[in-house]
Amino acid sequence: MASVKYGVIILGNSGVGKSFLANVLLREEAFVHKFSAESVTHETELKTLIIDDSIGANVTYGVFNIPGLIENNQQRIDLNKKEIEKAFRQCPTSIIIYVFGQQNGRIRDEDVVAFNAINSAYPLDKRSLIFVVNGLPTSRAKDYEGSVTVLLQKLTNTFGISVCFLDQIDTTNEQEKMSLRAKMLQIIVDKTPQYHAKQHDIHLQLDEMNNLKDIIKNLRQAFDKQKQQFQEEIQQQQNRYNELKTQQKTETAYLQKLIEQQRETQYRTLK
Numbered sequence: 001m002a003s004v005k006y007g008v009i010i011l012g013n014s015g016v017g018k019s020f021l022a023n024v025l026l027r028e029e030a031f032v033h034k035f036s037a038e039s040v041t042h043e044t045e046l047k048t049l050i051i052d053d054s055i056g057a058n059v060t061y062g063v064f065n066i067p068g069l070i071e072n073n074q075q076r077i078d079l080n081k082k083e084i085e086k087a088f089r090q091c092p093t094s095i096i097i098y099v100f101g102q103q104n105g106r107i108r109d110e111d112v113v114a115f116n117a118i119n120s121a122y123p124l125d126k127r128s129l130i131f132v133v134n135g136l137p138t139s140r141a142k143d144y145e146g147s148v149t150v151l152l153q154k155l156t157n158t159f160g161i162s163v164c165f166l167d168q169i170d171t172t173n174e175q176e177k178m179s180l181r182a183k184m185l186q187i188i189v190d191k192t193p194q195y196h197a198k199q200h201d202i203h204l205q206l207d208e209m210n211n212l213k214d215i216i217k218n219l220r221q222a223f224d225k226q227k228q229q230f231q232e233e234i235q236q237q238q239n240r241y242n243e244l245k246t247q248q249k250t251e252t253a254y255l256q257k258l259i260e261q262q263r264e265t266q267y268r269t270l271k
């Protein structure tokens with residue numbers, strides 16, 4: 001197997017679409033993903049992705065398929081922590097994609113709780129970290145992206161983190177798949193892998209969950225109430241997003257070339 005220089009560590013709770021997005025990136029059904037009431041991925045897996053960079057050199061990335069963190073029993077949470085740690089151990093120098101699900105546009109409290117737990121164990125760096133909000137309807141409020149960007153920064157205490165907004169795609173539509181893949185590749189091209197030093201084990205106890213979720217819920221409600229005060233910040237973020245969107249359209253051709261050059265090697269489960 002080609003030695004893996006950098007990792008693409010896709011994190012987020014169960015059901016947010018981590019395995020689905022990894023497959024789109026790899027351009028094959030490498031990892032199991034499904035609509036399910038229970039968590040699907042239970043063991044960390046790795047598949048390599050080779051991308052030719054702008055100077056024609058091959059860069060090998062290990063794309064990780066990892067379980068979510070939060071579940072409704074402590075034993076599973078503890079197993080998930082170990083699986084997440086495997087990815088950081090295997091590839092400490094990585095790009096981190098943290099995927100948020102949403103319910104009718106609202107960011108889920110448990111996704112913020114899980115992020116905070118991981119971010120405390122492996123302090124994440126804005127050069128290598130991107131937030132993804134997945135499964136969005138194509139039509140949404142005109143300040144949605146700006147508003148969620150500011151909210152996420154406040155809830156996670158991270159400033160200057162990029163946020164990528166992904167539409168729910170029709171998987172039978174090749175054009176939509178291609179455009180989603182281009183966005184995933186754009187993340188890899190834009191971010192710089194950083195070394196993630198472990199500070200301590202991931203700490204998350206089921207019996208503390210309600211408290212932790214309540215803290216996030218209160219912060220979210222306070223943000224909603226005071227949204228008017230953040231209007232300027234939201235507008236700035238929205239403008240940045242709109243500019244980026246226009247720019248990305250012109251870069252799609254270049255990314256399509258990257259996609260064509262992408263080659264696959266092996267796939268294995270980490271033990």
Ligand SMILES: Nc1nc2c(ncn2[C@@H]2O[C@H](COP(=O)(O)OP(=O)(O)OP(=O)(O)O)[C@@H](O)[C@H]2O)c(=O)[nH]1
Pocket residue numbers: 012013014015016017018019020021032033034035036038039040041042066067068134135167168169170171
């Ligand atoms: N049609 C469509 N389905 C999506 C999209 N994003 C995610 N899904 C579906 O959402 C469901 C859950 O996705 P998974 O990739 O299994 O989620 P996961 O985060 O890997 O979940 P765990 O393995 O349990 O941690 C699957 O049925 C995916 O195919 C999308 O943009 N379009």
Ligand SMILES: [Mg+2]
Pocket residue numbers: 018019020032033040041065066067
């Ligand atoms: Mg999965």
